[in-house]
Amino acid sequence: MVGRRSTANALALAYAALVVYASLYPFEGWRWSTPAGWADPLGLPWVPWGDEFDLWSNLLGYVPFGLLLAIGRLRSGSSMAMALWVALLVPAATSYALEVLQTTLPTRHPSLKDWMMNSAGGTLGALLALALHGSGLVDRWQALRQRWFERDSAGALALLALWPVGLLFPAPAPLGLGQVGGGRLLDAVSAWFEGLPFSEAAGEVFAPSAATQAAAAAAASMGLSPLAEVLIIALGLLAPCVVAFSVVVPGWRRLALAFGAVVLAALGMTLSTLLNFGPRHSLAWVTPWAGPAVGLAALGVLVLAPMSRAVVLGVGLMVLTGLVVGVAQAPSDPFFAQSLQAWEQGRFVHFHGLAQWVGWLWPYAAIAWMLSRLAVRS
Numbered sequence: 001m002v003g004r005r006s007t008a009n010a011l012a013l014a015y016a017a018l019v020v021y022a023s024l025y026p027f028e029g030w031r032w033s034t035p036a037g038w039a040d041p042l043g044l045p046w047v048p049w050g051d052e053f054d055l056w057s058n059l060l061g062y063v064p065f066g067l068l069l070a071i072g073r074l075r076s077g078s079s080m081a082m083a084l085w086v087a088l089l090v091p092a093a094t095s096y097a098l099e100v101l102q103t104t105l106p107t108r109h110p111s112l113k114d115w116m117m118n119s120a121g122g123t124l125g126a127l128l129a130l131a132l133h134g135s136g137l138v139d140r141w142q143a144l145r146q147r148w149f150e151r152d153s154a155g156a157l158a159l160l161a162l163w164p165v166g167l168l169f170p171a172p173a174p175l176g177l178g179q180v181g182g183g184r185l186l187d188a189v190s191a192w193f194e195g196l197p198f199s200e201a202a203g204e205v206f207a208p209s210a211a212t213q214a215a216a217a218a219a220a221s222m223g224l225s226p227l228a229e230v231l232i233i234a235l236g237l238l239a240p241c242v243v244a245f246s247v248v249v250p251g252w253r254r255l256a257l258a259f260g261a262v263v264l265a266a267l268g269m270t271l272s273t274l275l276n277f278g279p280r281h282s283l284a285w286v287t288p289w290a291g292p293a294v295g296l297a298a299l300g301v302l303v304l305a306p307m308s309r310a311v312v313l314g315v316g317l318m319v320l321t322g323l324v325v326g327v328a329q330a331p332s333d334p335f336f337a338q339s340l341q342a343w344e345q346g347r348f349v350h351f352h353g354l355a356q357w358v359g360w361l362w363p364y365a366a367i368a369w370m371l372s373r374l375a376v377r378s
Contacts, residue, residue, distance in 0.1 A: 006075035007157040012068035014162065016094065018357060019065060023098040029106045044099050044112040058117035059124075065091045066125025074133050075142070084126055091122025153247035155369045162358050163240045167268030169359035172330035173229055174269055174285045175236025178363035179327040224330055226289050232330065233293030235323040237265055238300050242316030243366055246373060250306045258301040262294065313370050320367045 066087040073083035095118035102108035132138050149157065166177050224232070244257040274282035300319075304312055 006072045007154040007161070008068045008072035008075060010154055010158040011161060012065065012072050014158070015065055015068060016090075019061070019094065020098065021357060022061075024101060024105065024108070030104050031106070044096075044110050044115055055113075055117055058114050059121045062091050062095065062118045062121030063125040063128070065094075066122035067129045068125075069122075070126045070129030071133070071138060074129070074138065080130060080133070084130060087126030087129065088123055091125075092119040095119060095122075148253055149247045150249075155372075156243050156247040159243050159362065159366050159369060160240055163243075163362060164264050164268045165355055166358035166360075166362045167265065168272045169355035170272065171359060172327060173224060173232045173236075174287065174290060175239075175265055176232045176323070176327040176330060177236060177239070177359050178324045178361075179330060180360045228326060228329070229287065229289045230293045230296065232323065232326045233290060234296040234300070235319055235326060237261065237294065237297040238319045239316075239323055239363060239366065240264075241297075241301055242304065242312055242319050243369075245304055245307075245312045246309055246316060246370065250308070254305045255301065258298075258305075310374075313374050316370050317367060317374075320363050320370070324363050324367075 069090055070083045070087035073086050074080065078086070092115075095115050099110040099112075099115050102110040129138075145153070145157075163177075167175065171177060172179055240261045241254075241258045244261070245254050248254050248257060269285040270282050273284045304315060307315075
């Protein structure tokens with residue numbers, strides 16, 4: 001089989017990076033306390049505690065890893081045996097290394113049970129990939145991809161696959177991906193320099209003035225204006241549409257993909273609010289301005305559907321830039337802060353790295369991908 005560029009390879013690499021982040025979060029308090037010998041952490045302990053949620057999350061969290069690795073190898077021309085071995089060994093080795101590293105973090109607890117569940121999840125993913133390949137579903141997907149998308153569409157498809165994941169992380173406005181860290185990044189940078197000779201001077205330079213703090217507090221108390229909320233929601237819905245349109249020929253297929261984006265947006269936001277606030281509030285994201293925003297996005301879709309790919313790329317960059325600028329101005333209300341605390345301190349820590357980083361970086365990755373497409377066309 002001739003090797004191909006597979007979307008699964010890019011997704012497997014991204015998933016591996018996010019697994020590392022989720023396993024080692026919050027990256028604080030590193031210490032090496034093994035006086036009996038350097039090799040002691042290599043023998044993982046069997047921790048007797050652990051609830052059913054932990055077991056299932058450790059198992060299911062590695063299924064996509066093994067699945068993507070196996071499909072990526074198969075689509076790249078490897079044999080079924082090679083794809084199986086890669087999908088079995090890489091997740092198991094990654095999990096073992098991360099469990100060993102967790103011995104240096106006081107807030108994480110390495111466990112042989114976790115490693116076994118992670119390895120079993122990778123194995124299930126690999127076997128599922130071989131079953132899909134043997135049934136011909138992977139080849140059918142490839143044929144469908146060739147009919148709907150242009151040849152070099154792996155990057156766009158990877159972005160589209162990750163977009164619903166980013167919606168699960170709490171956003172300051174519905175569909176408002178791209179608000180990176182905010183003040184928490186400044187706090188982290190300040191912590192790095194704490195104790196250094198110039199730390200006090202640096203703190204005086206970077207510390208916001210009293211007037212700036214007062215203005216920020218006033219903006220946070222006011223919240224988003226209706227117009228700003230409408231624009232953020234509309235741009236957030238248009239963002240995956242322009243990514244898809246850039247690799248699809250003009251016509252009805254673009255409209256079908258836009259409709260799919262609306263469905264995924266509704267499902268993703270409903271699931272996000274359900275996880276954060278409970279089933280009774282699962283539709284809390286449907287604000288009075290959501291309807292006008294969807295209508296504005298639909299108008300943009302109708303305008304862009306017949307346009308050339310070059311025009312879509314140019315407009316797409318404006319859409320993504322506007323989304324990033326809009327969410328950067330959005331204040332963090334108390335409910336948003338409560339959502340973040342639930343994700344970072346509760347059970348959502350298992351998915352924290354995956355959803356958080358996708359939600360933060362997705363627009364920037366889309367901008368970089370579109371710029372690369374424009375560079376190729378120029």
